Amino acid sequence: MTVQEINKAYNRIEGSLNSKELKNAFDFLQKLIYESKEYSLQDKLTELHDTYKYMLRYRVEGMRDPMQSKIYNDLMASTYELADDLKMRLLLRISSVIYFDRKRIAAYQPLQSYRVLHDELTTAVEVSDYKQVDGLQLNLFNQVWLSGRLTREELSDIRDIFADDTIPFSASCQIVSALLLGLQTCFDDEKVLLLCDAAMSGKDEVRARALIAILITLYLYHKRIGFYPAISNRLEALAERGGFVKELRTIILRFILSRETEKITQKIQNEIIPEMIKMSPKLNKKINMQDFSIDQLGDEMNPDWQNMIENSEFGNKMKEFSELQMEGADVMHSSFIHLKSFPFFSEMGNWFLPFNPHHSAFGSAFGKGSEFDNVLETMALSSFMCNSDKYSLYFSIMQLPEQHRKMMMAQFDSQAMEMIQDRKEEFMPEDKRFEYIVGQYVQDLYRFFKIHPRHLDFLDLFALKLDFHNLPQVKALLSDNESLTIIAEYYLRKGYIDDALVVYERLALSSPDNEELYQKIGYCKQMKEDVQGALEAYLHADLLNGDSKWVIRRIAGCYRALKQPEKALGYYQRYEALSPDNLSVTISIGHCHLELKNFSEALKCYFKVEYLDPESHKAWRPIAWCSFLTGKFEQARNYYGKIMGNAPSLQDMLNAGHTEWALQNVKGAINFYKMAVEADGGDFHKFMEQFTQDIPDLLSAGIEEQDIPLLLDELRYSMDGSL
Structure with missing residues (x-):
């Protein structure tokens, strides 16, 4: 069988299970086992099939089994797992994607237990052997990523690593990232529970990554998660921890913001950079650099130059760019797209590694205590660059000629570094620490799934909607009005009207007397060109508060769009009573009269506008x-x-x-x-x-x-x- 045939057969089985058509799933599984000659799985399929037939027979005969619901859930979960097992076996034979390539290679290499890796990592940390630490962390990443279903002992050993505060938190971070990648290839409920353990960590870096990995896994497997009550129970336990809802909300907002990355990259390449190029000769002409002599130079800039920049299209775009950066948008992606070819990134685990100024990759060019340490320490404090980009920047600096590199080092003198250390909290304020960590990790993931040399071997998560708040398992955890309102407002502000509408309508169910919700529902529907739907929402808002001029005018506009000028006229006249000097409304009243063939009344309105605003010619x-x-x-x-x-x-x-x-x-x-x-x-x-x-x-x-x-x-x- 080809890879395409295997995936097609698996998708049929999964589709049947997603639709709860268990009989069809069994039939498709039987056919795939026969065609692939994986007869070792036949006994398991027969067992599941027989159990299901017995359950149906009891039900048909009217016998009520209090365990029926559990039996059914176990049957569904086991059938999903059997299908996964069959698919993984078949793809391991022939698939050329990186996961199966690496797994085939790993089969011929000695495998260390997680306990041994843990012990070696502890020893390496004690003797400050950074190279050994970094190598062991990569081993952990690769071993977890390529692992199948873990044994109880392996699960226990990994939990011990999570709980050990004597080893770098980056080891736990690497395990979490490896679990995320592995779960993307194949679902494993025990690995999801491991992520739940990591999400209880007191270390922000570990907890943030674990929560992100959990949300992504819930999104990818939302059809089957309900058959694993242990996962639902652990999620509920997580929700009891203080700050959980706020953290969940932070992650959701960051993924919404990640949708802007491609737009920002295009804007930088197609608008900001061309404007910079156009600006350069203008500025040179203004300044006339060739006419300067030494004694003419001073510290003060000509304010005209600044005004020229601020009032230009380039100035406006840079202001917008700065606002996006302050908001946490991924404005650096375009700068680092082509800086991921360094040997450091040939190891997949390094794409997800938290930035560490003591990484062994930094020790070859400069010894400890060198001026370059200042650069690394400053980069570690930076909140607007993700970890992956910080590593890229370091390796780019290393490629500079020594003279240029030393010039750059000179900028980081002891006085500057003292100031940086004094203002350390301003680089990453404690109250925003979790938010920054989430933002950086989302950007790390974005770079991996978009530009890793083998990124096509993975499902591009950022091509998905990732509307986590709509997942059944998350809805119950994120049902407070504050969180939903923040998410809806964020969607609306970013122009994702469909997503905003879903959340506003959900909020309206619990707050039917909130006029502002119906205003926004109406606005979203109007933006979607659902004029009738918008009108109904605006009319509801008007019932709740009849004094909103904005709503009255929107209702009038909807009636005009629906070719009902008589009703539109009534609302425009209501608006005029509240704001008699609004000439735009006066013109609209005239248009309604015109459509109703009340020409004399229409002319009165138009002449009134001309009299009161003779310059506009409206x-x-x-x-x-x-x-x-x-x-x-x-x-x-x-x-x-x-x-x-x-x-x-x-x-x-x-x-x-x-x-x-x-x-x-x-x-x-x-x-x-x-x-x-x-x-x-x-x-x-x-x-x-x-x-x-x-x-x-x-x-x-x-x-x-x-x-x-x-x-x-x-x-x-x-x-x-x-x-």
Whole structure:
């Protein structure tokens, strides 16, 4: 069988189990065992099949077994596991993805127990053998990542590593990352429970990674997690720990923010960098660097230069860039995309390693106590660079010529480092420590799943929605209004309207009297172009608070969009009563009257706007058209004359032609019609589409129907130049 055939067969089995079609799953499993000749699994399948048939027989005969629910859950879980086992065996034979490549190689290498690895790590730490520590941590990562189902002894040994405060926390971090990668390949409930143990850690770095790994695993296997009550119980136990909900919320917000990374990368490459390039010659011209002599130079910059930058498009983009960075967005991804080819990153575990200034990779070029230690210590404190990028930066610095490198070191003198140490808390404030750690790890994961040389061998987690708050197992843990409101607001602010709407509607179920929720539900639906749905939400909000001008105007706009001008008019008039000087609303009232063919009332509104705001010219077009419709052709001509001198549109030219025709100025009408055709690239067909729509208005203006084809032919001759 090919890899594609194996995966297709497995997906059929998994799909049947996800739909709780156990009989179909058994049939598909039987077929796959037969086709793959993995007969050693036949007894297990037969046992499961027989158990299910007995359970169904008892039920059909009306016998109620108090253990039926547990038996069914165990059956489902065991069938999932049998399918997993079969798939892993088959793929191990032929799959070329990195997991199976490494697993085949590992089968020929001696395997150390986790107890031995733990003991060796303890000894290496005691003698400060950093190279040995780093090597053992990589061994831990690889062994856990490639492991199958762990024995009770192995599980106990790994828990002992989690609990040991004498070894670096990075060892536990590596185990957690390895568990995450391994679980992506194959589900294992015991490994999920291990992550729950790590999530109880007192070390922020370990706990943050474990919670992220748990959420991702719950997302990937949400259909089957419910069959493992032990996992649900452990999640509930985790939720009892103080600060759990806030930590969960922090992780969810960070993953929402990670959706922006690709946009930010594109913005930097396509907008900010080109603006910098354009800015450079402008600045050089302003400063005129060639005219400077030594005695002309001073410390003070010309404020004009700063103003030129601040008021430019580049200045605006850099301000936006700075705000994104302050928010924790991944603004560095584009800078480090091409800096992951160093030998350090050939070890997969190093992509997830917390930054350590004492890593053995740093000891070859400089001895301990060198000026380069200052650089490493400063990098360790940085909160806006993820761990992976910090390692990349170090190796990039190492490639600089020695002279340039020493110049850089000179910037980190003892006085500067003293200041950095004094302000250490400002680099990563204690109250934001967990948030920064989460942000850095999410970015580490992003780099791995996007740019690791073998990233295509893994499911790209960041191509998934990752809406953790909607998972059945998380909903119960994150049901407080504060958390859901924060998540919804974040989605809304980032423009993820669909996601925001789901959360707002969930909040509305528990807070039916919250007018603001219905306002936002209406807004989200309006953004999705569900005008009727938006209207219903706005009307609900209006019932709760009839004084919101914003809601009243939205309701009016929805009714207009739904071609119900009479109802729209009523709400615009309500708004006008609350804000009589809002000329935009006055124009909208005029439009409603126009649509209702109350032309005289419409003109009153338009003239009011022109009188109160003569500079804006907003009312010219509606006055001109309304004048035409009411037979005030000279008045219409007057206003179209103004419009023609002020960037007329194609429709303006068409309407001006109608007006001239109504005034029996056929030559003038043809000239305007000709302008309209030419303004649309000479496309007479498009002109005719618009012209035809206006024929009823032309007839109402007194144009004889039989004259219409004649004038159009005159226009055609005119376009040919033969009239």
